[in-house]
Amino acid sequence: MKVSYIIGVLLIGVAIAAIASMYGDASTYEDFATAKANTEKEFHIVGTLNKSKERYYEPKKDANFFSFYMIDEKGMESKVVYHHPEPTDFDRSEKIVIVGQMQDGYFDAEKILLKCPSKYTDNQVKGS
Numbered sequence: 001m002k003v004s005y006i007i008g009v010l011l012i013g014v015a016i017a018a019i020a021s022m023y024g025d026a027s028t029y030e031d032f033a034t035a036k037a038n039t040e041k042e043f044h045i046v047g048t049l050n051k052s053k054e055r056y057y058e059p060k061k062d063a064n065f066f067s068f069y070m071i072d073e074k075g076m077e078s079k080v081v082y083h084h085p086e087p088t089d090f091d092r093s094e095k096i097v098i099v100g101q102m103q104d105g106y107f108d109a110e111k112i113l114l115k116c117p118s119k120y121t122d123n124q125v126k127g128s
Contacts (some may be wrong), residue, residue, distance in 0.1 A: 032076045035102040045098050045107065047072040049091065057086040070096060070107075079106040087112055 030043045049055075053069035066086045071077045080098055093114040100109040 031072045031074045032078045032102075032107065033074070035107060039102045042099065042101055042110075045070075045072050047096055047098075049093065049096060050077060051091070053077075055086075055091075059085065067106075070098065078102075080109050081106050082109045082112055084112075087114060089116055090114065092116055 028043060030045060032045060035043045035045060047070045050069040050071050055066075055068040057066045063085055064083050066082045066084065068080055069077055070080050081103075093116050095115040097113040097115075098107060098109040099111040099113070100107055102108070
């Protein structure tokens with residue numbers, strides 16, 4: 001057998017192992033109820049900001065602590081704690097995707113992804 005075939009088979013094996021390891025760690029889109037039942041796993045949760053509840057961010061006291069309340073797509077609400085500064089235009093976002101795990105009664109978010117409203121209206125798009 002040629003050396004190039006052996007190297008090719010080894011590279012394919014390494015690629016398959018890398019893909020399998022990433023698949024095992026992949027987080028999934030769920031809701032707060034599922035996250036509460038599986039506190040050891042990381043989840044993506046899609047929802048909206050509950051504007052009637054308090055948001056807490058005081059950068060002079062702690063610039064890396066931001067908390068708010070979010071309602072998931074099934075209507076369940078939870079407090080979310082994010083150990084980074086408040087994202088820009090957070091209050092203008094239509095949808096919020098948080099990535100993290102449930103902790104002692106709150107969702108500990110490692111990442112926050114925002115879907116902000118489009119700056120274009122239907123009339124501007126059609127008129128172009």
